[in-house]
Amino acid sequence: MSVYTRVETEELAAFLGRYDLGELEDFRGISAGIENTNYYVTTSHQELVLTLFEQFEEEELPWFLELLDFLAGRGVPAPAPLADREGALLQRFKDRPAALVRRLHGASVDHPGVEHCRAIGAALGHLHTAGRDFPRERPNPRGPHWWRETSRRLEGKLSDEDRQLLDAELHFQSLFRFQDMPSGIVHADLFRDNALFEGTELTGIIDFYYACSDVLLYDVAITVNDWCSDGEGALDPERVEALLTAYGEQRPFSPIERGAWPVMLRAAALRFWLSRLNDLHFPRAGELTHTKDPDTFKRILQRRIREERALRRLWPGAKRA
Ligand SMILES: Nc1ncnc2c1ncn2[C@@H]1O[C@H](COP(=O)(O)OP(=O)(O)OP(=O)(O)O)[C@@H](O)[C@H]1O
Numbered sequence: 001m002s003v004y005t006r007v008e009t010e011e012l013a014a015f016l017g018r019y020d021l022g023e024l025e026d027f028r029g030i031s032a033g034i035e036n037t038n039y040y041v042t043t044s045h046q047e048l049v050l051t052l053f054e055q056f057e058e059e060e061l062p063w064f065l066e067l068l069d070f071l072a073g074r075g076v077p078a079p080a081p082l083a084d085r086e087g088a089l090l091q092r093f094k095d096r097p098a099a100l101v102r103r104l105h106g107a108s109v110d111h112p113g114v115e116h117c118r119a120i121g122a123a124l125g126h127l128h129t130a131g132r133d134f135p136r137e138r139p140n141p142r143g144p145h146w147w148r149e150t151s152r153r154l155e156g157k158l159s160d161e162d163r164q165l166l167d168a169e170l171h172f173q174s175l176f177r178f179q180d181m182p183s184g185i186v187h188a189d190l191f192r193d194n195a196l197f198e199g200t201e202l203t204g205i206i207d208f209y210y211a212c213s214d215v216l217l218y219d220v221a222i223t224v225n226d227w228c229s230d231g232e233g234a235l236d237p238e239r240v241e242a243l244l245t246a247y248g249e250q251r252p253f254s255p256i257e258r259g260a261w262p263v264m265l266r267a268a269a270l271r272f273w274l275s276r277l278n279d280l281h282f283p284r285a286g287e288l289t290h291t292k293d294p295d296t297f298k299r300i301l302q303r304r305i306r307e308e309r310a311l312r313r314l315w316p317g318a319k320r321a
Pocket residue numbers: 002030032033034035036037038049079101102103104105193204206207
């Protein structure tokens with residue numbers, strides 16, 4: 001349950017008075033999500049989501065809200081933030097930074113099929129091309145520097161097997177620094193629970209709070225690892241092909257990207273194995289929630305290491321034999 005900060009009717013009505021959004025009709029807390037307090041809010045004019053940012057560096061927030069505004073304005077199904085009468089996207093409410101964004105409809109899909117993967121591939125390609133003109137960069141807070149720092153923090157916490165795997169992968173990744181890879185704005189956390197669907201139609205991409213500037217293929221690898229893996233971490237060739245083909249129709253891949261694909265899948269698995277290990281061993285104070293299982297990403301990483309040649313064959317147009 002993620003309503004850390006309770007909001008009362010009168011104070012919400014007063015808060016909405018800063019905007020031209022009509023009268024408050026209804027609101028209720030949203031239980032999904034971990035980091036922030038979220039409410040669905042209905043006014044006489046609009047359906048909205050109110051977020052009270054619980055953990056965020058306040059200086060960072062304008063970047064995210066401007067990005068959402070920019071992407072939504074270019075047809076990416078991201079939640080557009082609403083400006084108050086003065087034009088401000090970021091507010092303070094209940095002693096926290098706060099924002100109102102448009103509510104998107106649909107629900108996340110636990111077991112995506114080929115059509116869902118096609119839709120998310122196309123949307124990610126669109127997001128990457130639309131993001132090209134976004135004028136401001138943001139370094140990836142979960143990049144290689146953070147991997148190494150987290151690995152050091154986990155010293156003494158891991159089994160010998162996990163420590164060996166982690167050290168070997170950090171070393172392997174340090175040998176690959178791809179120059180000339182297309183880079184730009186990446187979502188960096190486009191898991192199934194951050195996309196909304198009605199049937200097989202993608203109606204929303206949410207939770208952009210890891211978005212940053214990075215290698216675009218890395219974002220594709222994060223997405224494929226979550227959307228196209230089975231319970232054992234094995235990739236489903238049909239879903240991978242659907243996702244990559246639909247993505248490539250928006251932004252064709254370069255030969256360097258094709259060569260880097262197996263390494264990127266490993267890097268993407270490493271990043272989430274590490275963050276889940278970190279959350280497991282260093283839970284944040286006051287956090288009520290379910291830690292996600294690090295072993296899911298350990299298994300994915302181990303498979304991507306074992307199956308490099310098979311991964312190359314999963315590239316669209318590659319020979320399967
Ligand atoms: N714009 C939106 N339209 C519709 N539903 C939304 C929207 N934003 C958030 N939600 C709902 O609120 C839930 C929580 O949102 P979100 O995932 O952004 O939470 P969080 O606590 O900020 O992030 P995290 O999942 O990283 O902990 C989502 O799973 C979704 O159900």
